[in-house]
Amino acid sequence: MPAAAVELSDDETLEFGELMRSPGFLLRLAQVQSFDLFFDRLAKHGLKPGEFTVLWVIGLNPGLRQGVAARKLRIKPAHMTKLVQRMVTGGYVERTVPDTDRRSVRLQLTQKGEAFVAKHRAAFLEFHEAERLDLSEDEFDTLMRLLAKLTGIEGRET
Amino acid sequence: MPAAAVELSDDETLEFGELMRSPGFLLRLAQVQSFDLFFDRLAKHGLKPGEFTVLWVIGLNPGLRQGVAARKLRIKPAHMTKLVQRMVTGGYVERTVPDTDRRSVRLQLTQKGEAFVAKHRAAFLEFHEAERLDLSEDEFDTLMRLLAKLTGIEGRET
């Protein structure tokens, strides 16, 4: 073998090159990490990120149309159907078909659903803090703002 | 019906509440969006984000150990095995089991693999720009920096 073995990455340090400028790549990494953390912290409460998010949003927007929720939360309609079915079966959500447009479905929390959200609200909010990892408060705010802008999301008021 | 119908979200505007401060939520939204854009732009080149990323990284780190790649790219070992198998079958990647440690597997691109990466490099880099959407250059840089910090990633030099 020649004198200098090819710059071999036998250690744990990797060259990423332009990947470090790739939003898609970094976003995926960050999201997977955040997901793992979520399970570490909240799985014991019986929370799954998608399901709890949907309950949360229905709670804040009673009478929400199922399709609107799917679009805004970027959940595919087919999947949303299953999610909602599970939540209805579990007794957390109620479906209503309004007379004005009988194609659509409106969602609202049952009392059990309200109670569930209320019960886990604190753990959920606290988790946001954990996710900051070692970002300063400013950095965290900036990150939230940029992600919101990137996704074109806009909540009402706060 | 009573005078003021419950604050009904029959329109398309949604209240997210504290979700707007949830990294996990915003990261997922951003990542799904980025993914969709990737397919819009690059599916015609036959590129899938995961696969191309792996090829890219192997190209930059010849002799990379499969397990290290899995850890760094946050791909589960089981999935990495399948990915690599496909790429070996396709003739893009070569696997070598070194004599010094016959448990491990080292990866490198074949000529075909090199050619493939070279061919699509431009489209891939250009895509990063598209992903900026309407972020300014400063905002984009900041976002990349914060995501890198959040994930604790570090490439060698730039």
Next chain:
DNA sequence: AGAAATTAGTTTACAGGGAAATGTTTTCCG
């Protein structure tokens, strides 16, 4: 009004990725 097109949600059939168990090879340590 009545056919055509659009919108909403569901069903079915399938692919992608994950957890757990397995088969090897290597390291640790008495």
Next chain:
DNA sequence: CGGAAAACATTTCCCTGTAAACTAATTTCT
């Protein structure tokens, strides 16, 4: 040295989420 434990990758099985086709209701066009 030799057996236990660890490291690495693969295989098997399962679950989540997706695409595509479908049913039902509503709107549009003439």
